[in-house]
Amino acid sequence: MEFDRKLSAADRDIRLPIPFGWYVVGYSDELPVGGVRPLRYFDRELVLWRGEDGRTRMLDAYCRHLGAHLGHGGRVSGNSIVCPFHAWAYDDRGTVVDIPYSRSIPPRVKRPCVRSWPVVEKNRLIWAWYHPAGVAPQWEVADVPEATDPEWTACERFEWHINVHLQDMAENGSDTAHFQYTHGTAAYPEQKTAFDGHIMRTDINAPMDTPRGQVPGGIHVVNVGPGQSWTRFTGISETLLISGVTPVAVDHVHVRFCFLQPKAQAEGPTAAVAAAIIREVVRQLEQDKRIWDNKAYVASPILCQGDGAIDRWRRFYAQFYPADAACEPEAVT
Numbered sequence: 001m002e003f004d005r006k007l008s009a010a011d012r013d014i015r016l017p018i019p020f021g022w023y024v025v026g027y028s029d030e031l032p033v034g035g036v037r038p039l040r041y042f043d044r045e046l047v048l049w050r051g052e053d054g055r056t057r058m059l060d061a062y063c064r065h066l067g068a069h070l071g072h073g074g075r076v077s078g079n080s081i082v083c084p085f086h087a088w089a090y091d092d093r094g095t096v097v098d099i100p101y102s103r104s105i106p107p108r109v110k111r112p113c114v115r116s117w118p119v120v121e122k123n124r125l126i127w128a129w130y131h132p133a134g135v136a137p138q139w140e141v142a143d144v145p146e147a148t149d150p151e152w153t154a155c156e157r158f159e160w161h162i163n164v165h166l167q168d169m170a171e172n173g174s175d176t177a178h179f180q181y182t183h184g185t186a187a188y189p190e191q192k193t194a195f196d197g198h199i200m201r202t203d204i205n206a207p208m209d210t211p212r213g214q215v216p217g218g219i220h221v222v223n224v225g226p227g228q229s230w231t232r233f234t235g236i237s238e239t240l241l242i243s244g245v246t247p248v249a250v251d252h253v254h255v256r257f258c259f260l261q262p263k264a265q266a267e268g269p270t271a272a273v274a275a276a277i278i279r280e281v282v283r284q285l286e287q288d289k290r291i292w293d294n295k296a297y298v299a300s301p302i303l304c305q306g307d308g309a310i311d312r313w314r315r316f317y318a319q320f321y322p323a324d325a326a327c328e329p330e331a332v333t
């Protein structure tokens with residue numbers, strides 16, 4: 001008889017903290033001027049809003065007065081967020097700027113009293129910078145010009161919630177052996193990876209089988225920190241996948257996949273091939289999801305020839321944990 005076993009992070013040996021970096025917290029078009037959204041990311045309750053000047057802002061969600069959630073019933077006034085309970089108004093630094101029924105504002109809330117988060121909008125997405133100690137952003141969100149190019153399609157969106165640590169999910173690209181056994185690809189093609197500070201670039205030579213025989217194809221992946229990555233598929237049909245994977249908790253991520261294609265391809269005679277590429281990437285994600293949802297984290301894996309550059313990849317990834325993090329990943333030997 002089946003029973004629902006919800007294992008804790010500790011049960012699955014997930015002892016890594018949330019890595020720092022820029023993470024997607026929404027699509028720009030989901031948040032109109034004056035819009036307010038409650039969010040849960042980084043193991044915290046958050047409120048995101050768009051002020052009348054068009055800029056997005058994010059604070060921790062609980063009001064310093066008596067604890068109402070600013071994202072549930074809060075409203076925008078000017079560029080501030082107004083609490084739904086007693087109408088205290090906060091600016092984007094988390095400072096109380098108005099209490100309509102009081103002659104004075106308590107000094108302790110005249111300075112930032114709820115945590116504020118750096119937020120930017122790029123590539124039609126809203127990004128927030130997470131660092132456990134509140135350290136300022138250490139790099140910028142990269143521009144992906146196709147995201148705003150009128151010659152490219154609007155983004156075709158998919159999303160998933162997966163019970164996995166972000167690092168374990170991201171390791172997938174360096175795990176060369178699983179492609180054959182999890183995804184049923186014929187054999188894993190050659191892969192070249194270059195590490196440059198917080199950026200990792202991977203080039204994969206991937207010829208594609210078509211009814212007219214094999215044609216050359218390639219997959220080019222760029223990772224900027226742990227939360228931003230984009231993948232260009234070239235060959236029979238060009239496809240760009242912008243993926244944003246955002247930690248909800250140490251053992252839970254929110255995945256957004258946004259696919260873009262040149263309109264000339266997606267709407268022309270190659271439309272079926274273009275759509276098939278998207279279907280295949282989604283199919284592979286769902287195959288991986290079954291593994292990720294249930295796996296344990298292995299800090300010191302036993303690797304063998306043919307496993308790819310997992311150890312090198314983990315060394316690259318370790319830079320996204322603060323040096324004093326209590327649970328820094330163990331080096332792989």
Ligand code: FES
Pocket residue numbers: 063064065066067068083084085086087088
């Ligand atoms: S709880 Fe927010 S104003 Fe009172």
Ligand SMILES: [Fe+2]
Pocket residue numbers: 172178182183284288
């Ligand atoms: Fe995979």
